[in-house]
Amino acid sequence: MTVNGEAVSGEVEPRLLLVHFLRDNLRLTGTHWGCDTSNCGTCVVWMDGVPVKSCTVLAAMASGRDIRTVEGLEVNGELDPVQKGFIEMHGLQCGFCTPGMMLTARWLLDHNPDPSETEIREAISGQICRCTGYENIVRAIRWAAENSNGNGAAMKEEVGA
Amino acid sequence: MTDLQQRPDGVGFGRVIRKEDARFVRGKGNYVDDIVLPGMLFGAVLRSPYAHAKIVSIDTSAAEAHPKVKAVITGALLETLSLAWIPSLSHDVIAVLATDKVRYQGQEVAFVVAEDKYAARDALELIDVEYEVLAPVVDAKRALDPDAAVIRTDIEGKKDNYIFDWGSGDEDATEAVFKKADVIVEQDMLYPRVHPAPMETCGAVADMDPISGKLTIYCTTQAPHAHRTLYALVAGLPEHKLRVFSPDIGGGFGNKVGIYPGYVLAVVGSILTKRPVKWVEDRSENLMSTSFARDYHMHGKIAATKDGKILGLRVDVLADHGAFNNTAQPTKFPAGFFHVFSGSYDLEAAYCAVKGVYTNKAPGGVAYACSFRVTEAVYVVERMVDRLALELDMDPADLRMKNLLRPEQFPYTSPTGWEYDSGEYPRALELAMKMAGYWDLRKEQAEKRARGELMGIGISFFTETVGAGPKKHMDILGLGMADGCEVRVHPTGKAVVRLSVQTQGQGHETTFAQIVSEVTGIPVADVEVVHGDTDNTPFGLGTYGSRSTPVSGAAAAVASKRIVDKARLIAAAMLECSPDDLEWELGRWQVKGDPSAGKTIAEIAFAAHATLELPEGLEGHLDASCVYDPPNLTFPFGAYICVVDVDPGTAKVTVRRFIAVDDCGPRINPMIVEGQVHGGLADGVGMALMESIAFDEDGNCLGGSLMDYLLPTSIECPSWETGETVTPSPHHPLGLKGVGESATVGSPPAVVNAVLDALKPFGVKHADMPLTPAQVWRAMQGRPMRTDMAIQ
Amino acid sequence: MFGPAPLARTWGVKLNMQVPAPVEYERATSLTEVFDLLERYGPESRVIAGGHSLLPMMKIRLARPEVLIDINDLTELDYIRIDGGELRIGAMVRHATLMSSPLAGEYYPIFAEAEAVIADPIVRNRGTVGGSLCQADPAEDLSAVFAALKATVVISGKSSSRTVPISEFHTGPYTTVVGPEEILTEVRVHLRANAGSAYEKVERRLGDWAIAAVGAMVRIEGGLIVEAGIGLAAVRAEHYSAPEAEQILVGSAPSDELVERAASLAGEHCNPSADQRGPVDYKRHLVKELTTRALKRSISRALPEGA
Known part of the structure; x- marks a missing residue:
C-alpha cells in the first residue's frame, strides 16, 4: 500500500487490523484507537480517498490501496488549513480525537469548500470528542473553509510553536 | 464568546493559542500506547464473565504453553508477593486479581504477558477457569436485605453489604423548619451510574531495570506523584527507585485518578520477565471495570413558605459503591463534598444522610468531572427547587431569584459548614436570562402548549466546590492535598x-x-x-x-x-x-x-x-x-438555561439551545475556559439524555461498549451560548477559582428540568436520567422506569 | 454475502478479546474467483465486504471464520442502474453511494431517508448494501426498506443464479437463504409510477441501532391505494414486514383514519422485545407512530403535485 504517498510493504498476519499496522508496524501513532466497535472514530484514516474507520479494516484489505493519515496532512512543512484552524479556534483539548476529526474535515472541505454548520456537524457525527462539546471543532473547520485558497494552502502567518 | 486578546507584548492572561x-x-502527541521500549512485552487481562462467583480452579497450563507467552499471573501467584490485594483510596482494599471469588462482571482474574498483543489476547482463551456461580447483589436498594448475598466475605466477620453511614448538617434544626413550613415537597431520584469514558482508555508501560532496581511506569495518570507514593506504600518499593511518567493523556475526567489492577499487573509482569510490559485496556474493559461515577439514589425533601421562601432541605442518599469501596474522597468525607447540597440558596437549615453499600458492580464512584460528588449535590437541589416551583406554581426563575444568596452575604457559611468565598449570584442568573430571552421563551412555550407542542425551559444554578483542599481538613490516604x-x-x-x-x-x-x-x-x-x-x-x-x-x-x-x-x-x-x-x-x-x-x-x-x-x-x-496549602476551597458558580423540544409522538428530546453563564473568577485564557465549559455541557447533555450503565438481574453490565454506552455526538449538541461574570476569589493569590468541572456539574439538572418542564402538561413531576425516548414516553404515560436496571 | 452468524446476546465469556482470531485471507477480483474460493474453502470461509458487521464479531470471537474472502475489488457489483423496469442495486454499493444516488432518489426517496440514519457518515463510506442485508440483524434498516419496496434479491452461485423475494430472504435473526457457496449479488426494486415512499426511525442517539424504524411505500391510482408496503426494523416483525397493515390499505382511498388503522395493526402485529432501547409498550407505540408518519409522507409523495 501507499501511506501518505510513500510505498510501504510488510508481511503481516491476515487478521492484523489496519489501525495496528499503522501504529505498530509503521509507527504512525497519530492514528489512535478508542473503541473496538467502530463507534468512536479516533482511528479514521483515508483509504483510496475516503475516510474509513481503520479499526474495522484489515491491513490485508488495505494492501495495494492508498492510505492517508494525520501525518500526511502537513505538506512540505506547511500545515493544512484544517490543522491551522484547529489551533486557531481551539478545536482540540486532549488531542486524541483530533487526527480523525481533521481527516474528516479535510475530506469534507475537499468536497464542499464552504460547508454550513449543519453540514459540518453531520460530517463529524461518527466521531466522538469528550473534551470540546464539538463547538470549537465546528468553528475550526469553518475557519479552515474561510482561510483556504483553491489549492488548500492556507493563510500566510505562522501558527503553532 | 469571550475574546480577551493577549497583550501585544505576549505577556500574561488572555487568548493565547495553545503550545501543545x-x-x-x-x-x-505521545500517549501511553504510543510508547515502545526495546524488548517490550504485552499484557492482557482475563476478566470474569460473572458478577458473583467462587473461583474453584484456574488452569493456566495451556496458556503457558503458548509459544509467545512469557508469563501467566494469577491471584495465587500475587498472594505469594503480597500483591493480590491493595489498599483502595477509601480505606478498603481492592483485589488486583481475584483469589477467592469474583465480585463483578469484568473483574480481573488472570494476566498474560506475551510477545505481542494479539498473542496475549489469544492466550486468554487458553485459560480455563472453573466458577461456582453465586447469587449477585444488583439492586442497591436490596443490598442490605437480610437474605442478600454477602459480597465481602474477605473481610473477617462481615455479615452484610453495609459500608458506612455519614451525615452532615443539623438534623434537629432541619426537622424544626419542616414543622413550620407551609409546603413540603419530597422526591426520589437517581443519579445513574455513568462512566467518564475518555477517548483514550487506561494503560501503562512498566519498565523494571533489573540492574539499578529502578522502576519506571509510564501511565495514564492524572496524579503521578500520588501514584508513586502509593506504589511505594503498597509494594514496599523504595520511592526513590520509582519514577512515574505521565505522558500526553487522552482525556481523564477522573477516570485516571485511581490505581487499577492492570497497572500493578504490568509492574509485576515487568519484574517477573525483566522486560518492559505494556498493558492497555480495550473499551469494554474501560467501561466495565474502571471507575464509574455517581450511582446515588437520593430522596430529597424541601420545605418552604407558601410565598416561596425556601427554609430547609434534607437529602437521604443510598450510595452504590460497587464491590470495593474505592472512591477517591478526602478521608473525612466518605460522600465527598456532597454536603454542599444546600446549593446556592439561603436556607435556614439542611441535613444529609448518606449510606454506602456494596453491590456486585465495578468499584470506583468518584470520577467524571464530579468535583467530589458536587455533581450529585447540585442535581438534587436543582431538581428539588424545580419540584417546589411546580408545587407552588411559581416560575422556576422567580423562585430561584427569590432564594439565591445575596452578594452581601459573602463570605457565607452554609448550613453544613462550608464557607463560600465569594459570589454575586443574581447577576449571573440575570445575565443568563437576558441571553436566553427568558420571558420571550416562556411566551413561546405558552403558545406552543396551546397547539399541543412540547417545549421546555430548564434552569440550573450551581455552586461548585473545588480546589481541594486545606490540609487541616483534607487528605487522601493521609497525604495532605x-x-x-x-x-x-x-x-x-x-x-x-x-x-x-x-x-x-x-x-x-x-x-x-x-x-x-x-x-x-x-x-x-x-x-x-x-x-x-x-x-x-x-x-x-x-x-x-x-x-x-x-x-x-x-x-x-x-x-x-x-x-x-x-x-x-x-x-x-x-x-x-x-x-x-x-x-x-x-x-x-x-x-x-x-x-x-x-x-x-x-x-x-x-x-x-x-x-x-x-x-x-x-x-x-x-x-x-x-x-x-489552600486556606479554603474556591466556589465557582454559574447559571445555566436549557431549551428543549420534545416530539409528542416519539418522545424524542432535542436540545435546541443551551445558555451557560460561568463565573470562575478571572480567566487565565478565556479561549481555554470556554472550551472546557463546552465540553462539560456536552457531558451534561450525554448524562441527562443517553448515558447510563445499567445491570440486568444477573449482574451483566449493559453498558459495556460504545454501542451500548452512548456518548453524545455533534448532532445531539447544540451550539453552546456562553457568557461570564467575574467574581474573584478573595483568598487565591490571583483571584482564580477553577472551572474544569463547572459545566458537568451544572448542566445535567438544566437539561432534566427543561425536559420535565416540557412534560408539565402531562402532570409529570419527575423521571430519572437518562431521559431516552423510552423514558420520556413512559413518563408521559405516568410510568417512568428505573434506569439502573435492565428495561423489562 | 455472509453466512449464518451466531446471535450475540451478552458480552459474557467473550469479554475483551478485541482482536480477531487467526484467519486466512484471500482477495477475489471477480465473481468467478469468489465462487472458486468459496468452493475451495467451504463453509468455514466468509465473504467480507465493508466488514462493519463481521469484523466486530470476529474481534469478540463470536465469528471465527477460517478464511476471509475479500470482495472489495468486485467493482462489477458496484452499480445502481435501471434495467428491465427495475432499479438494480449491486451488492457492493456502499451506503454513502446509495444515500446520494440521484437515480435511486428519483424513484424512491426512502433510500436517502433511510441511509441518512444508518450508522454514521464514516461507516456509510465502507458498509455495503449486500453486507447489511446478509448480516440480517433484526434492527437492520435496509431490510425494512426493501421489505417496504417488495424488492427481489439475486443470489448467485458458481453455476446459476436465483431470484428470491425479500419476503423469503431472511430465515430468522442473522440468518438468510444464501447458501454456503453463494453470495447475494443484486437487489431489484420495481419502478412504480404514482408511488411514494418514506422512512422513519427513532434512535437513542445518532448512530445507534433503531429503537424502531418503519419504511413505507404506497402506489396510488385513481384515488385508491393499489399497492402498499410497510417494512419494520428492530421490532422482530416476521420478514421485517407488516402484511396485515398493508392489506387494509390496498383498495382504499388514503385517509387519516385509514392510516391510523394500518398503523395500529403494524404496532399490534410486530413482536418487539424489551432491551435498553426501550420496553415493549413503547416500541409498539413507536411502530404505530412511525408507520403513521411514513405512510402519510408516502401518500403525499404518491399524489401528484398540489393534489
Whole structure:
C-alpha cells in the first residue's frame, strides 16, 4: 500500500487490523484507537480517498490501496488549513480525537469548500470528542473553509510553536 | 464568546493559542500506547464473565504453553508477593486479581504477558477457569436485605453489604423548619451510574531495570506523584527507585485518578520477565471495570413558605459503591463534598444522610468531572427547587431569584459548614436570562402548549466546590492535598515552571506559562512547563476536582511572586539603590520617579547568575518554589438555561439551545475556559439524555461498549451560548477559582428540568436520567422506569 | 454475502478479546474467483465486504471464520442502474453511494431517508448494501426498506443464479437463504409510477441501532391505494414486514383514519422485545407512530403535485 504517498510493504498476519499496522508496524501513532466497535472514530484514516474507520479494516484489505493519515496532512512543512484552524479556534483539548476529526474535515472541505454548520456537524457525527462539546471543532473547520485558497494552502502567518 | 486578546507584548492572561497543539495537530502527541521500549512485552487481562462467583480452579497450563507467552499471573501467584490485594483510596482494599471469588462482571482474574498483543489476547482463551456461580447483589436498594448475598466475605466477620453511614448538617434544626413550613415537597431520584469514558482508555508501560532496581511506569495518570507514593506504600518499593511518567493523556475526567489492577499487573509482569510490559485496556474493559461515577439514589425533601421562601432541605442518599469501596474522597468525607447540597440558596437549615453499600458492580464512584460528588449535590437541589416551583406554581426563575444568596452575604457559611468565598449570584442568573430571552421563551412555550407542542425551559444554578483542599481538613490516604511548584529563571531571562499537576487536555503547558508570565512579565512563549514526571517535578496530588488552578495555579503564582521579590533585591544591587526605592512595572523593577533607571527581569536574571556582588544573605540565581496549602476551597458558580423540544409522538428530546453563564473568577485564557465549559455541557447533555450503565438481574453490565454506552455526538449538541461574570476569589493569590468541572456539574439538572418542564402538561413531576425516548414516553404515560436496571 | 452468524446476546465469556482470531485471507477480483474460493474453502470461509458487521464479531470471537474472502475489488457489483423496469442495486454499493444516488432518489426517496440514519457518515463510506442485508440483524434498516419496496434479491452461485423475494430472504435473526457457496449479488426494486415512499426511525442517539424504524411505500391510482408496503426494523416483525397493515390499505382511498388503522395493526402485529432501547409498550407505540408518519409522507409523495 501507499501511506501518505510513500510505498510501504510488510508481511503481516491476515487478521492484523489496519489501525495496528499503522501504529505498530509503521509507527504512525497519530492514528489512535478508542473503541473496538467502530463507534468512536479516533482511528479514521483515508483509504483510496475516503475516510474509513481503520479499526474495522484489515491491513490485508488495505494492501495495494492508498492510505492517508494525520501525518500526511502537513505538506512540505506547511500545515493544512484544517490543522491551522484547529489551533486557531481551539478545536482540540486532549488531542486524541483530533487526527480523525481533521481527516474528516479535510475530506469534507475537499468536497464542499464552504460547508454550513449543519453540514459540518453531520460530517463529524461518527466521531466522538469528550473534551470540546464539538463547538470549537465546528468553528475550526469553518475557519479552515474561510482561510483556504483553491489549492488548500492556507493563510500566510505562522501558527503553532 | 469571550475574546480577551493577549497583550501585544505576549505577556500574561488572555487568548493565547495553545503550545501543545503544535504536536497534536501533527499526530505527534505521545500517549501511553504510543510508547515502545526495546524488548517490550504485552499484557492482557482475563476478566470474569460473572458478577458473583467462587473461583474453584484456574488452569493456566495451556496458556503457558503458548509459544509467545512469557508469563501467566494469577491471584495465587500475587498472594505469594503480597500483591493480590491493595489498599483502595477509601480505606478498603481492592483485589488486583481475584483469589477467592469474583465480585463483578469484568473483574480481573488472570494476566498474560506475551510477545505481542494479539498473542496475549489469544492466550486468554487458553485459560480455563472453573466458577461456582453465586447469587449477585444488583439492586442497591436490596443490598442490605437480610437474605442478600454477602459480597465481602474477605473481610473477617462481615455479615452484610453495609459500608458506612455519614451525615452532615443539623438534623434537629432541619426537622424544626419542616414543622413550620407551609409546603413540603419530597422526591426520589437517581443519579445513574455513568462512566467518564475518555477517548483514550487506561494503560501503562512498566519498565523494571533489573540492574539499578529502578522502576519506571509510564501511565495514564492524572496524579503521578500520588501514584508513586502509593506504589511505594503498597509494594514496599523504595520511592526513590520509582519514577512515574505521565505522558500526553487522552482525556481523564477522573477516570485516571485511581490505581487499577492492570497497572500493578504490568509492574509485576515487568519484574517477573525483566522486560518492559505494556498493558492497555480495550473499551469494554474501560467501561466495565474502571471507575464509574455517581450511582446515588437520593430522596430529597424541601420545605418552604407558601410565598416561596425556601427554609430547609434534607437529602437521604443510598450510595452504590460497587464491590470495593474505592472512591477517591478526602478521608473525612466518605460522600465527598456532597454536603454542599444546600446549593446556592439561603436556607435556614439542611441535613444529609448518606449510606454506602456494596453491590456486585465495578468499584470506583468518584470520577467524571464530579468535583467530589458536587455533581450529585447540585442535581438534587436543582431538581428539588424545580419540584417546589411546580408545587407552588411559581416560575422556576422567580423562585430561584427569590432564594439565591445575596452578594452581601459573602463570605457565607452554609448550613453544613462550608464557607463560600465569594459570589454575586443574581447577576449571573440575570445575565443568563437576558441571553436566553427568558420571558420571550416562556411566551413561546405558552403558545406552543396551546397547539399541543412540547417545549421546555430548564434552569440550573450551581455552586461548585473545588480546589481541594486545606490540609487541616483534607487528605487522601493521609497525604495532605497541598501541591508544589518550582519556577526557575534562566540566565537569559527564559523560565521553566515545574508542576505536580498533570494536564489531560486542559492546556497546562499554556495556562501555567501564562500564570508565571502574568506575575513576572516574562513572555508566555519564554516559559516552559514541565509536568508529568515525578523525577523532575515537585510533589503534589495531581489534577482532578478542578484543583489545578486553585491549588497548583496558586503555587505557581506565589513562586512567581517570590521570583519578583528576589528580583527586586538583585535589581537594587544592580542599580545601587535601596529596594524600597524601586517600583514594579510589569517585567521591570524601576526607580520610583525615574522610570528610565530600571532593570528588566531578563537583565536581573543574568545578573543573578553573573559576578554581581549580592547583598548579605541573598543567594545567586533566580528561582523560587512554593508548596501551596489552600486556606479554603474556591466556589465557582454559574447559571445555566436549557431549551428543549420534545416530539409528542416519539418522545424524542432535542436540545435546541443551551445558555451557560460561568463565573470562575478571572480567566487565565478565556479561549481555554470556554472550551472546557463546552465540553462539560456536552457531558451534561450525554448524562441527562443517553448515558447510563445499567445491570440486568444477573449482574451483566449493559453498558459495556460504545454501542451500548452512548456518548453524545455533534448532532445531539447544540451550539453552546456562553457568557461570564467575574467574581474573584478573595483568598487565591490571583483571584482564580477553577472551572474544569463547572459545566458537568451544572448542566445535567438544566437539561432534566427543561425536559420535565416540557412534560408539565402531562402532570409529570419527575423521571430519572437518562431521559431516552423510552423514558420520556413512559413518563408521559405516568410510568417512568428505573434506569439502573435492565428495561423489562 | 455472509453466512449464518451466531446471535450475540451478552458480552459474557467473550469479554475483551478485541482482536480477531487467526484467519486466512484471500482477495477475489471477480465473481468467478469468489465462487472458486468459496468452493475451495467451504463453509468455514466468509465473504467480507465493508466488514462493519463481521469484523466486530470476529474481534469478540463470536465469528471465527477460517478464511476471509475479500470482495472489495468486485467493482462489477458496484452499480445502481435501471434495467428491465427495475432499479438494480449491486451488492457492493456502499451506503454513502446509495444515500446520494440521484437515480435511486428519483424513484424512491426512502433510500436517502433511510441511509441518512444508518450508522454514521464514516461507516456509510465502507458498509455495503449486500453486507447489511446478509448480516440480517433484526434492527437492520435496509431490510425494512426493501421489505417496504417488495424488492427481489439475486443470489448467485458458481453455476446459476436465483431470484428470491425479500419476503423469503431472511430465515430468522442473522440468518438468510444464501447458501454456503453463494453470495447475494443484486437487489431489484420495481419502478412504480404514482408511488411514494418514506422512512422513519427513532434512535437513542445518532448512530445507534433503531429503537424502531418503519419504511413505507404506497402506489396510488385513481384515488385508491393499489399497492402498499410497510417494512419494520428492530421490532422482530416476521420478514421485517407488516402484511396485515398493508392489506387494509390496498383498495382504499388514503385517509387519516385509514392510516391510523394500518398503523395500529403494524404496532399490534410486530413482536418487539424489551432491551435498553426501550420496553415493549413503547416500541409498539413507536411502530404505530412511525408507520403513521411514513405512510402519510408516502401518500403525499404518491399524489401528484398540489393534489
